[in-house]
Every structure is written in structure tokens, then in C-alpha cells.
Amino acid sequence: MQAISFLSYRLAFFLSVWSSAQCEDIPNGVLHMECHDRYFMIAVDLSFIGEEPHFEAVDESGVYLLNETYSAECGYTVLPLGDRVVLRASYFSCYTRNTDDEAFTFNFNLISTQEGQAVTYALTKTCSPSLPWSPREVTCELNYMEVSVRSEVSCPSGTMKDNWDALKHAHSTTSSDWQVMFHTENEQSPPMNLFEARTHGYVFDLTYGRLVFRTPYGQPDAFSTEVNGVPVEVVHATIFSRQSWVVLMVDLVAACSMHDGSYDRGYIIWKSSEVLYPSTESTQLNIGLNGDLVESSVSEERGYVVEKHNNTMQIRIPHDAEGVHRKSFVSEELHEFYIFHLYLEQTLVDEDLVETRLRFFRTLSTPLLPRPVVTENQTLLEELTFTVYLGELPEDVALVAVHLNGEEFTVPFSNLSGHTITKVFHPNNTHGYTLKVPFDDPVVTRQFSREDAVLQYRLDINYTLSVLPENNTFYHLASIEATFTDVSPPVSDAVCSESGISFKLDHRPYDYLWEITIGSDPLTSELAAQHGYIMSNNSQSLLLEVPLYAHGYEYKDLTLKGFFGTFEILVRDRKTSEVQSSTVKTCPFTTTEFILCSTDGRMTVVADLSLAIPSGGVPARTNAIDKYCGPKETDDTRALFSFPLNGCGTRVELGRDNVTYQNEISYSPKKLNMNKAASANVTERVLIQCTYPLAGLRRLFTVYRFESDSEGVGSIIHTTQVASVLLSPTKRPTTALVTIPPTRRPPPSQVPAFHPPARYVMVSMFHNLENILRKDAVGQS
Incomplete structure (x- = not known):
């Protein structure tokens, strides 16, 4: 009766905690929950929950904050993965409801801060393993090692010899409680009960059919060694219990490669030793990224390379393989590094035909790699416009401002400016910008050499770029020149008509160096209106019609039959006013009076x-x-x-x-x-x-x-x-x-x-x- 009352109380407590946690609904598309072979994953977009979210594990006994230490002990891993935050939970993690090792129910609270207020989202999911459990399974997670063995497995060959000291301790004990001993390379620790081991950060659990052992990395009872040049961390525990004259003893070994990875000519390289768990049969290996394994044919298509040298397994992955995360970094200039969330599953069979399934989660990264920003001069002289392309920029780099010959313009440009900038997208997740500045824009500098008849336009560009989301700025400089050779004063085409003389002048990009005058007066629309000229001026040409008898004509050979009228257009140096060239047209005219x-x-x-x-x-x-x-x-x-x-x-x-x-x-x-x-x-x-x-x-x-x-x-x-x-x-x-x-x-x-x-x-x-x-x-x- 008391047991029933206690169970009712626990259930009521659980329901009250769960109902209080369900205070907000998470929008569609923000949350992703997936069941994998041996773990459950939650991924949430950082753009929704901010940069400092945290999780809580929930069961009928209460709510538990998953901080760094507690997560490692209880089988949880929280890490940023690109633009998301990811939670991975072992099927044997704490506070997970286990039904016959076939169904696992997870309950979590996701806590985010929005507009200064803490908002809680309740998450729940039940998963069932898609693969049958192997007799022994080892997981080398980012922050812990976990070993689970089938509870009815008999001791493998050699155990009696290798663990004779542990057996002697088991025989000499008078307690029937389970105890554990840890072995290092040269010694072993005194036995301790499982409760005491839990206070040291070790977790032992007996499920419906498996014995589970989990430990964070770097524990005092762990030891580090090298196997064929590969650094390895090992935790060797033996748990035992004496039942009358029978001793029950289970040997648990967790050994994980601690290789940090290396970078060589476009590949990230990771190594592990095959002698951690001796195998008599060839190893079956599956590789993937971000927690997803792929078939060997797919991994080959993606450029993965698996090599074996002296019992050492070496995996090479291209730095730009699908699923790899890249990040830009500013160190004076733009650099980048690539992050690999490697997932590896290895299957081994020992001499007793006992199968061991070994899984690795490793986060590897390349060193800082230069990421040059390039500019390409796409200017065509006939377009009379500087056209400059800036690229190929990664997704997390944005252009925020441009200095043109020292004058700053923020991006996007205002409609009032005579120049434009256009963003260009590319299929390889890069982008660029095309800048256009007309030669006659006030920001462009010009230099004319009269001796060499050379005109040069120059545009000094200073791009201000920012790495997102940190908003770390850096600069990229470019100097672009456009040169015209054989630069000469403009010459007009002139045509006679019965009513006067017409002049046509085609525009050239450097005609601003000279000034068109009638006599000493500059040709302007006001002057044309004053003297009765008909002038039209567009981007292509200038057309001037000078009626007979208008200001500026010179007449000669005046007879009753007619006369000759001459009109002259002068081209003067804009700075010195010296006449550089002229177009003179003389036409015959006839008139009664x-x-x-x-x-x-x-x-x-x-x-x-x-x-x-x-x-x-x-x-x-x-x-x-x-x-x-x-x-x-x-x-x-x-x-x-x-x-x-x-x-x-x-x-x-x-x-x-x-x-x-x-x-x-x-x-x-x-x-x-x-x-x-x-x-x-x-x-x-x-x-x-x-x-x-x-x-x-x-x-x-x-x-x-x-x-x-x-x-x-x-x-x-x-x-x-x-x-x-x-x-x-x-x-x-x-x-x-x-x-x-x-x-x-x-x-x-x-x-x-x-x-x-x-x-x-x-x-x-x-x-x-x-x-x-x-x-x-x-x-x-």
C-alpha cells in the first residue's frame, strides 16, 4: 500500500513538472528531432533561440540542468553545429525512460532568452534502435566514453589470467554489493562500491539486458598511452559481486583514440589504432559527418580516403567535402578554417567471435588558411565606366562600405550617387560584388600628358568587409586604371545647307579636356539661345545648326550672284584657353537681298x-x-x-x-x-x-x-x-x-x-x- 502511494506521488510530481514546462510552442522549421541508431539528436536554429540557449533533462524525479560536467557524466553532448545548436543524448543517458532496451523516451526543456525574458519550450521524443545491440558497444563521444555489454556474456578468453588480482579481491570480500576496481598500466585502485564511484564521476547502470559504464575524459583512473603513434585514453574497470561461493565479475574497457587530426594539402586527416579492440576479422567501417553515416560508395564519391598502415587506420576527408562547416576569421587579412564533425562506426570480431561495435564522434578543424579576396578589372574603355568585380567571398563575409579615392560610400549606395554596386551569387555558396563608376564621376581622378598624348583615369578602392556574425571588419585595397592613348582635340563634321551650316561633334570620354568656343565665347545653351543657334546635345554627340547671318559668320566675295559665308568652331585647352584645333566651314550662299x-x-x-x-x-x-x-x-x-x-x-x-x-x-x-x-x-x-x-x-x-x-x-x-x-x-x-x-x-x-x-x-x-x-x-x- 505504501509502495502504491509512493508511486502515485512520483507520477503526480512528474506530471506537475511536465505541465509547467510546456509554456511555449516552438515555430515550425526551427526545431529538428531525429532518432539515430544509438543516440537521439535535437537541433535548433540559433537565429531563433539566440546564442546562449541551454537544455534541461526532465524525468519523474525533477528537472536537471545539463551543464558541461553533468552532461559528460550523464551521456549528453551539447555543441554548436554551423547555424544550429545540437544536443546528442545516449540511449542509456540519465533520466531517459528505457523500455526493455527497445524503446527510449526523452524529455527536455529548451531554455532561450528573448527580449530579456527566459522562455521555456518542452520537447519529448521516443526512439527505437534500428539495429540490434551488439554484445559489446563502445562510444567515444566528444566529452565522455561509454561501454555497454550484454549482461549474460561470459568472460572472454584470457580474462582469468589478466584479472587474477581482481578475482582475488572479489573472493576476499564479504559484501554482496557490487564493487568496482580501476586498473592503470602498472597498478589498480582499491575496490569501491558503485555509489562511491558515482561521486567520482563514474556511472554504472544495469538495464533490462545490458550493463552500462560511462566516464568523462580525463578522470584520475584513466591513463594515456600511444599505440602505433596514435594517442589513446583508456579506462579499465572491473565490477564484481560475491554471491555466497559464486563471484560475478565483468571486465569493462573503454579505449578511445585522442588524435586531434592534422591537415595536409586540402585534406583533414584523423587516425585510430586497430589494436584497441583486437579483431581476427577484417574491420567493417562506415564514415560520415554531423552524426550521419553513409555507405562506403557514397563516402568514396565525396572524396573520403581510408588507408591502413601497421594496424593504424588513417581517414582523409577533403576540406570542402559536403557537410563540412567553414568559418571565416580575421587576422590582419581574411582567413578561414574548416570544422569536421566526424562520425565513425567500426565493427570488430575477436577470437571468441564476440562482436564489438565501436563509434567515434570527433570534432576536427584545419589550421587558419589564407582566403585571398580578389578583384578583377572588367572595365571596357568603350563603355566609359570602371567595372570592378570583388570576389569570391564566403557566405559569412559581407561588404559594408566602399571608399572611392578617399570618399566613403556605405552599401547599398544611394540613388543619388552616379555609381552602382550589385551583389552576384554563385552556386558554390560564394558571392561577389560588381562596382560600376563612370569615368566622368567626380570621385575619379584624371591625368593628361600633352607631350605623350595619353589620358589616364584612376580609381583607388578600399573595400570595408565584415565577418558575420561577429562583425569583425577588414579591408581590401584595389587600384584600377584606364588609359587612352593618342588623345587629340575633337574635330567636328560640317555640312552646308541653304539656310546655314551644321556641325556635328561625336563625344569621346576625354573631351572634357577641351572647351568648344565661338570666338572667345564658350559654346553653351545660353550662348546658343542668345545668338539664335540651334543646339542639341546628348550622350553620343553635339549637333549645332548655325543659321545664315548669325553671330560668328565671316563673309567674303560679296557679289550680286551671292557670297561665301565662313563659320569657325574653336577647340581650346580648358586650362590655358589656348586654341588647340578648329573646324572651319565655308559655304556659298545666294539670296535676293x-x-x-x-x-x-x-x-x-x-x-x-x-x-x-x-x-x-x-x-x-x-x-x-x-x-x-x-x-x-x-x-x-x-x-x-x-x-x-x-x-x-x-x-x-x-x-x-x-x-x-x-x-x-x-x-x-x-x-x-x-x-x-x-x-x-x-x-x-x-x-x-x-x-x-x-x-x-x-x-x-x-x-x-x-x-x-x-x-x-x-x-x-x-x-x-x-x-x-x-x-x-x-x-x-x-x-x-x-x-x-x-x-x-x-x-x-x-x-x-x-x-x-x-x-x-x-x-x-x-x-x-x-x-x-x-x-x-x-x-x-
Whole structure:
């Protein structure tokens, strides 16, 4: 009755503990629980539970924290495995419910800290071994050794001789309790009962059909030795009990290779001795990583190599084999190391045909290996852009910033910057970055050698990279250059048309070295609008259409048949303003009428006089206001006049902002004996004038000189109004031809020279210029 009450109490306690632990549900995909041949595994993503999770074992007696020491004694192993934390539990671990050595039930609490609060997740799983138990099984875990033997196995051959001292102690004892003795190489310890052994960190357990012995590494009763050059740790225990005149004795030996592994030319190498557990038959061996064994054919495909030398087994695994974990490490520059969670199962049969199944869990790592970061210059000159590839970077390395010629830009770049950076992914779990910076970006430095005609662009790059999750930063430097040879000033293509001259200039990456000018004025959109040019400019080319009579033309060979117009585009050194090259285009033009007002004070006019002369008259008998100023050339209806602004009777009117020179083409009655009837058919007067802005005039009249910063605006005014005085410029004419003459003065050989007597005249906007000129003329007559 008391036993039943006690059992009820234990069950109630267990249920209360278990229910209190179930306080949170773990999300799907975060937790993985697997049953293996001889152990149970829990794997939890670190991204969910943080970096410092811990486990508790739960049974009907309570909750037990699995710290480092307690885990080794009780058959638990907790370790980080890549981006997960893993718990491995032996089927014979403490607090595991064992049903006939066929079903094992595990109960754990997973404790994580989230937002400063401890959160508990209850985990449970029942596993059944997929393989039958061997008579003897030895597990060499990372933190403990475990031996289990079938309880009915008889003593193997040689046991009586090898353990005679232990047998004598067993016979001399008077206690029937189980006791244990530990053997070292040269001596053995006094017997102790199993309870006392447990206080020393040793665990002995009798299950339904097996005797289990477990010990952490480095116990005082363990001894280290070398077998064929392989370091080995051995714990040899004999447990016994005297029942009347019968002595029950079991010899338990745990021997594990402690080889740390080595690295050689891309392989991690691990060794173990085959004489730890002598075998008369060839050894069966299965290898795997991360707790999963694979068939020998699969291991061969993955590059595993198993070799045997003098009873020493050597296993070679490629450093980049499937399942190997790599980690980046910063030591001035980027390095990496590889971690191998080796799992090995070896089956041996001794001379008594007793099978021993030996399992090893070993964590091996390579030394720090250099992991060079490379840059590849993928720049194509025709793209006018630096293209630089950075790679091949491991998964745990990220680019956080880039310094371009000393200027820092964080990654990702803002949309305001003219450069871009693109992440590139590769199938081998690496990635890289492609950086693009245009040659004309302000961060790019340029150097031009005029002597060698070489232009060089340079980009110094300092990549800031970080190893995750530690955020340890390191830097990678690269200097990229792009060179253009035979660099020359740009040359335009020019084409004539009826209305003017068109220029086309194809852009080149180094054209920024020069400046396009019209005369001394840089060609800009504002200048084009000011002078009536039609300009379009895109990434490929510059197109400039210069209408006839626009600012900048030079005219020559002016005749009634036409004239030649020349326009020049200059290419100047942007720094020195020296002219480096030019494109000059001369085109023939034909027009019925035109007027040119030059900067040196000459008016040149071709006028249609068909309505300004009487019937039967000829243009050759026309003249300006001064009757002695006749045409230079005539045909049936037109006349060509060319004279200085201050000659041929030209009148001057001074306005607020400009000055206008006016003249008129007409017939002289003295030259033509025409009656009133004949003169009645003259229906048109032809007025000609040139207007100059006062702000651009350096002199009005000097000895033989007139200078203006710009050409004048010419007008040919055809009017039917008959008057004996000149038409004021402020009156609206019937028809008028307005042209914009050239900046350059016509060559003297093309236009007859005219040098009127004159003196220096000080011009003021507040004087009547016409009165001054009249007084000047009277004084000289």
C-alpha cells in the first residue's frame, strides 16, 4: 500500500513538472528531432533561440540542468553545429525512460532568452534502435566514453589470467554489493562500491539486458598511452559481486583514440589504432559527418580516403567535402578554417567471435588558411565606366562600405550617387560584388600628358568587409586604371545647307579636356539661345545648326550672284584657353537681298530696286543720300552698295541703348531726264540702316577707325510712303529685311576702302549726335 502511494506521488510530481514546462510552442522549421541508431539528436536554429540557449533533462524525479560536467557524466553532448545548436543524448543517458532496451523516451526543456525574458519550450521524443545491440558497444563521444555489454556474456578468453588480482579481491570480500576496481598500466585502485564511484564521476547502470559504464575524459583512473603513434585514453574497470561461493565479475574497457587530426594539402586527416579492440576479422567501417553515416560508395564519391598502415587506420576527408562547416576569421587579412564533425562506426570480431561495435564522434578543424579576396578589372574603355568585380567571398563575409579615392560610400549606395554596386551569387555558396563608376564621376581622378598624348583615369578602392556574425571588419585595397592613348582635340563634321551650316561633334570620354568656343565665347545653351543657334546635345554627340547671318559668320566675295559665308568652331585647352584645333566651314550662299553691318563700321547691302526706280530706269543710276556714292555692282533689278557708316550721307540717331546709322537708295534727278509722269511710277523707297548697341561700342568715329564688340543689326526697309526726309527707325515700315552681319570685318581686298576725314568725337547719351556731326562737317568744308 505504501509502495502504491509512493508511486502515485512520483507520477503526480512528474506530471506537475511536465505541465509547467510546456509554456511555449516552438515555430515550425526551427526545431529538428531525429532518432539515430544509438543516440537521439535535437537541433535548433540559433537565429531563433539566440546564442546562449541551454537544455534541461526532465524525468519523474525533477528537472536537471545539463551543464558541461553533468552532461559528460550523464551521456549528453551539447555543441554548436554551423547555424544550429545540437544536443546528442545516449540511449542509456540519465533520466531517459528505457523500455526493455527497445524503446527510449526523452524529455527536455529548451531554455532561450528573448527580449530579456527566459522562455521555456518542452520537447519529448521516443526512439527505437534500428539495429540490434551488439554484445559489446563502445562510444567515444566528444566529452565522455561509454561501454555497454550484454549482461549474460561470459568472460572472454584470457580474462582469468589478466584479472587474477581482481578475482582475488572479489573472493576476499564479504559484501554482496557490487564493487568496482580501476586498473592503470602498472597498478589498480582499491575496490569501491558503485555509489562511491558515482561521486567520482563514474556511472554504472544495469538495464533490462545490458550493463552500462560511462566516464568523462580525463578522470584520475584513466591513463594515456600511444599505440602505433596514435594517442589513446583508456579506462579499465572491473565490477564484481560475491554471491555466497559464486563471484560475478565483468571486465569493462573503454579505449578511445585522442588524435586531434592534422591537415595536409586540402585534406583533414584523423587516425585510430586497430589494436584497441583486437579483431581476427577484417574491420567493417562506415564514415560520415554531423552524426550521419553513409555507405562506403557514397563516402568514396565525396572524396573520403581510408588507408591502413601497421594496424593504424588513417581517414582523409577533403576540406570542402559536403557537410563540412567553414568559418571565416580575421587576422590582419581574411582567413578561414574548416570544422569536421566526424562520425565513425567500426565493427570488430575477436577470437571468441564476440562482436564489438565501436563509434567515434570527433570534432576536427584545419589550421587558419589564407582566403585571398580578389578583384578583377572588367572595365571596357568603350563603355566609359570602371567595372570592378570583388570576389569570391564566403557566405559569412559581407561588404559594408566602399571608399572611392578617399570618399566613403556605405552599401547599398544611394540613388543619388552616379555609381552602382550589385551583389552576384554563385552556386558554390560564394558571392561577389560588381562596382560600376563612370569615368566622368567626380570621385575619379584624371591625368593628361600633352607631350605623350595619353589620358589616364584612376580609381583607388578600399573595400570595408565584415565577418558575420561577429562583425569583425577588414579591408581590401584595389587600384584600377584606364588609359587612352593618342588623345587629340575633337574635330567636328560640317555640312552646308541653304539656310546655314551644321556641325556635328561625336563625344569621346576625354573631351572634357577641351572647351568648344565661338570666338572667345564658350559654346553653351545660353550662348546658343542668345545668338539664335540651334543646339542639341546628348550622350553620343553635339549637333549645332548655325543659321545664315548669325553671330560668328565671316563673309567674303560679296557679289550680286551671292557670297561665301565662313563659320569657325574653336577647340581650346580648358586650362590655358589656348586654341588647340578648329573646324572651319565655308559655304556659298545666294539670296535676293542682304545687308551686313560689320564691327569695323561698314555697311554692305544688296537691295532689290525693281519698285524703287521708274519705268525704263536701271539700278546702275541709283545712289545713296550722297549722290556721289553709287553702287559697286548692279544687274537688271538689284544693286550692291558698300560704304563706311560715317560716309555717303549716312544720318545717325542716338537712342537710349543703341545708335542707328540710316541711309537711303534712290535715283538722282540730275542723272535721269525723267518727267513727272515717269517718276509717278516709283512706288517704293528703299531705306537701309545699321543699329549697334551703345554698350558694345568702343569708339564711334576715330581716325579711320570704328570698333564695336558686336556686329550691328541691319535692315532693308521697303516702304511706299513718299517723303523728303529719312524714315525714323521708330516708324513701322511696309516691308523690311533684317540680317545679322558677321563679327569679322571683310578683307580689304573684297570691299573698297573708304577713309573719310574725321576727328575723335566723345559721345554722350545726353547730346544730339546729329548736331555734332553737322558742326563737324561744316568745320571741315
